[in-house]
Amino acid sequence: METDIIPPSCCKIKSKNISLIVKHIFKELYPDIGKNKVLEIIFVSENEIRDYNKQYRKIPRSTNVLTFMYSELDDYIPTLASIVLCIDVIKRRAKAHKRGINDELKHTLIHGILHAAGFDHHKLSQRKKMRALEDKYMKEFQTVVLI
Template identity: 40%
Template sequence: MMALTLHLQQAGLFELPHRSTMARWMRAALEGHDGEFTVRFVLEDEGRELNHQYRRKDYATNVLTFDYTREPVVTADIVICPAVLERQAKEQEKPFRDHLAHLLVHGVLHARGYDHLNDEEAEEMESKETEILTGLGFPNPYSDRIGMVHD
């Protein structure tokens, strides 16, 4: 089994799955690579500030990935805003847990070099996300195409 170092930080009180559960989801997205991640769960104000600072968008987003990878270890900080996830999960009529798994996989794939800046990249990344998530027992996150992950 590959090595995964996972640090979790919470800027508020959020009801989240157990650390080992989130680590299992992230390991699946690493697909044999070693990884070192800090996942920070933030309130909307911090999410908005980070999104504005790094992406010039003035709203809290669901996930941001800060990739520091130096082969062979996949290394990144992943910032997740649970309030945004909660709203999106309701809009998409899916459990919060499913959406969180999707965004953790999404963040790890960004750290592995996947992106969605154009249609071809988006199709490749979404296909990989779907493969990983269905392998973990989750439904296809893009089955209805409502409220996609990407901003």
């Protein structure tokens, strides 16, 4: 699995560590995933993510992360999904959750990766499973610095 990252203009991120998290999670969840698969990680402004949220989810406000699935695990389409992140919203959520920006970004990234891996949280049973995986990976990557 490859990771294409479009970094934010506002700050430096550790692209290598983002790729490490992506590869680890997908290798664990889908050990047979092809090496030709690509997951895009795109950092955008608050206005851009608000526009995406309004256009694709009909919700006219900004959000921290959106995941767009393209090929599921189809071998003929290389890009699996795009995870769109907004640092400004992530910073506000970090403050609201009383945790550092690095941990909030890590949690948001893991959340987006799990969506790209096919997990959802609309039903309670799905939400419990997804949260358990988020907690597991937050512990596993506790010392990893992203920003």
